[in-house]
Amino acid sequence: MYHLPSSPTIRVLDRFSTLPDEYADDDQLVSFWPLLSAILLRPVSTTKDVVDALEEIAHVLRQSTGPAGDYGTLSKVLNALTFIDFPPGPHPGMTLRLSRSQAACLVAHQFLTSLASPRDRSEYYDFGIWYDSEQPHPRAAEMYITAMCVFFADLPDINILEEYATRDLEMGGGVSYVLASAPARSVGNTPMSPFRVLHNDVHVTGPHSPSSMDPNGALVVAANKVIGFGKSATGEEVTLGTTPEACPAVLVTPVLTGDQVVVITGASPVLRVTGERRNVAWEIPDTRTASADFDAWRMHRAGGPLLLMDALELDEHVSELGQVPDLVPENIEREVHKATTSFMATAATTVYTPLWGCGAFCGDPAVKMCLLWLAASMASVELVLLLDARGQALADELEPFVRRWQEKTAAELRQWLGRVPRTLRGGQVLAYIDT
Template structure:
């Protein structure tokens, strides 16, 4: 698959479609009978929205016009029921969404966004990010060629959601952003008014690492037992200027319909959602950072057991998220008689260390740098928690980063109880000491039985 250099936006003159409902006056058609999409969108958005049903009409018209189907978002049952519970939407929130969307030519006069390559960074003013988020809500955007859906919010609209509570939380986060969006078209270059998306590769930073990596002292590492997982670690107040949180990502980063950590962290930060438009699949030595995307809520729990509470406006400051995809070890099998976990194969350990080193090298930070991480690459990815955290510890030590390991007190205390004494035993050690342990581990080692 060829990755384009740019992602094309709806205001591009090259983006055209049939005017199926004769919305535009005559004279807009080209030789193929197509009309430019942008005048169509602006005309559709002129329709008044006094009731939720009016919005659904607009979304269906957009879907039928741009995608030639009304089935993209199903019956819109979840969206309609959700908005019916928010009576201020039509009068307060909708005008802000519409106006933000209509500013596309102002914010993006080139009608495109560069697709990230390693070493690249896309910097968006908050108004620009809100503009793209508005179009994700309206479903006016083209699917990036590397994605199979999950690039706009149509996935949250139909009845019969697999996790309706999660979807309603993500829609609440979206409404919260636009409820307080200033009704202006500001241009502000202050760093705290920007969202930064950057792609990094191990190849680009390998030469900056110490030559004798084994001699690096082991970084501080602490295990925290949590009553519940929360999104507090993605808040700037928690991280501080030099902190970050690891997002256990898929190689196709982004939001979704359930409540994995990645889906929660991205869904809670609408300004992070546009990253799916210009971030190609992560390769084995790639990591994505998103800095400045503001969390709207404080979400507690994961999977089926989640809840949320409002986040005060002053606490809605975006920190730094490190998107790292782990190996899917359920697809790898131990060779007969090998006696070792797939996690411990040298090529697999190298891959995970390089991935984490790339993420932990992605920013300089101010003073002490600290990363919060859950049991990355475990769960659905089937990694062994002890091995994964040892590999993370190696990477953190190679990059002079301290680590907070977040464990659930009910379901992951067994790991914590074994790993904490192990860490104490290596106190004052070096990377080469930890690598020696990894090289000596076998499948039946007690440390791995968690």
Template sequence: MAFNNDRSHMHSCCGCPDMPREGKAGPSQEFHSSPKQRHSDSGWTETNDWWQKAGTDAPAGAKWGESALKREPECHMELDRLCADSNHTVLIDTRAFSNGKIVPCKGQPIWDSNHVKLPQHYPINSRESRWAATERALQTLMHRGASARDVETAIKIYNQAHSKDWHFDGLRIFAEPIPLLRQHCSHAITMSQVQISCLLANAFFCTFPHRNATHPGSEYGNFPTINFSRLFSERSPRTFQKLRALFHYFDTVTEEATKPTGLVTFERICLPQNQWPDWNKRMEQLTNLEVYGNGFIEREGKGMLQVDFAASMVGGGVLGRGLVQEEIRFMQCPELIVSRLFTEKLADNECLRITGVQTYSNTRGYSDTFAWESPHKDNTQRDEWKRIYCQIVAIDATNFQDPRQQYTERSIQRELLKAYVGFRGDPNIPSAYTAAIATGNWGCGAFKGDPMLKALIQMMAASVAQRDLAYFTFNNMKQAEELKRMFMILKSQKITVGKLYNLLQDYCDYSSRHHHHHQQRVKNVFEFISEKIGVCPSHL
């Protein structure tokens, strides 16, 4: 399966039909809609109707009326007919799709450095092809009662080079019967949910060739891992809970009654330098901000552009020990994992936007307290391309080993650019038809980001992108109140993005002068800006 400068093709996966379609990567170009096609202006209202429709109460901190944030499908613009072009690879037959059917495209396999190498196209260099050996090994698992040891034995048959150094202790702790299942270039791939399940089945059974070596300089050293071998090796409660979520996903997609029936689009967006904002000259005032002291991006932010606090290798440690915001979302929506198959490490001017993934599981906790809780029945509506109204954008924050490094103009420019690339909408769609952004303390955990600074950066990026912002502080009520006060100060003084950028530059100068004086308390960025513009925060 594939995307590159030429043609891309995809064939069968773990017993599935052929699945290819071509597309040529080109310059950044949005493809979703046409401004002349839109739903009626009466199709949505800025009231609390959305929460009533969703069957849930408005979260604490939500405001209604004129400042209510827009969500899909209420603000959705009608899409053009689904078709492949030089910027968009479509892996299903679009003619059949226009007649209400989802069937894979047929095409010729390509085995080169620009395409995903599929296991069944491995070059034959022995009496038996590698795919024939793979099929024979996996067929032994189709009888009832196949054990975790049987899975390990089968995987090692066609991965003999790793038979001694791959261990499966983590898989053995979940020994129930198991069901069977490239940078600087903008391009999108749309595929069916069934095709995704086939690819993930191959990932589970570690069939993807040339994807096991991850050292620098290796063929796929700049890509995330996709085969599940590392997950199987982790003997920990985290692995057990991840496998519960994954097995529930596979159970769901292999049952005829619950098999998913839609499409998902994965779009890598690379913003050329001539489109980067000149931050100190931006005259936009801040767009609306709603602060939620509690609630979740994926739940209360439903219908918004939801931010994945990503690693530059999308998915982060999802197939290892990682269990923070990104990995948890990938466990709730395992279709996200397939992005690791074809998404090279993100550069500073790039993001990955995923549209249409389904939520399969409810989870609770974080890190060592994470647990699979229950199945999730996702009844979210679908758009004209049969994609669930769920759009996620993966943007990776800088990992500041020394937190003081973030208070430099260079660091702030990098984070502003990354956020803007992620938040920027399709230029063909008016802002009135662009959903708000649901985000939070992006890069503020292990990456040591300053939540106050990160909030201001995201507010600025959202304002230039002409989108409103919903900010979740994840039960940190003190932060929520401070952020609300800071926003009120900035709005009351009509502070533009350019002015705020210059204030942040001043704060960087202040911070660098004072961080050596350990006896002297350094003001935080909110205090500094408030005093600089002559407003005392406590007066609001």
């Protein structure tokens, strides 16, 4: 069980005598929640006030300043954002429910670094990793802090969030985090599902945004088995780091096993991001809204499902020199099972995917797309491959292949994949299957 800051079991030393003496027990410890509440009820009018509060939280909870260091990057971003206002007496927390208010509460605690370490991870569970001046990817850290500030600035009045918390859930709203698993399925003679390629000149995030994705779509996130945001700009980090309501998933998700995926529903990105890694850039959309009309705000914030699924790290699975590890039978079965479980975990009829499992995980793009197409066919969903200009060669190879195989079955494609010599790669694999 994960203990939230309101748990009476979390007791700390009130190092700065913030609370009256009667709050302390015989060991001079106090409950963390009233101490945190007292810290957050102080007037905040400058960036320094924010940093002072964060430093006190870190000192009493962790006996140090934690991973945030000198808070230089956080201070830089807060000082640059013109829409940030510092009202006095911020609310110390909401309820422990999967409503919009709960999600906002957890995101706020991650921003404040006021959460104890979850059971399955000791780092990268709150946003203090972005605050120090020394960052491996300074632009990424600034982008993620900006996203959090946009998210908080767009929140409705706290009274509105609390008033509609129950109604939000009753109407099927809120944000959900689901750990899904399922037994392996037989391929069978399932018809091949529709498969198309969607091009952008540059890599663009946010296809799970209500403004850019069809209402029945889901987005594959090429995740690590320890899911989460981080300090760089991988696809997973950018997706979660610019989608604040997705970030609490790290607090409740264990290390993924081979048959598990995480599905986050209802979280929407707050920035439009182009490029990736060292070439990342972002903008704050004009559609920002902080509405007193809860229903309008709720619909604006409702993002499509995010399918966090970890691919095999194939550089660790090469058994013979020169062979393509994607084509090892047990690897094929694992990847198809993982993707099928993910695609069937929502009511989505269309799944958007980047080059899942390629790049750092060393997957072969042509083989991986065949495996994802198999999974999409078994789940009876349309597959849409998201490519930028660098993927043109793959698109040129895939499009005629898809046209020829569209009338065949998943069982036939699986059989052909089992026959492909493991020394072939990329377009050679597609050409062999087409012989």
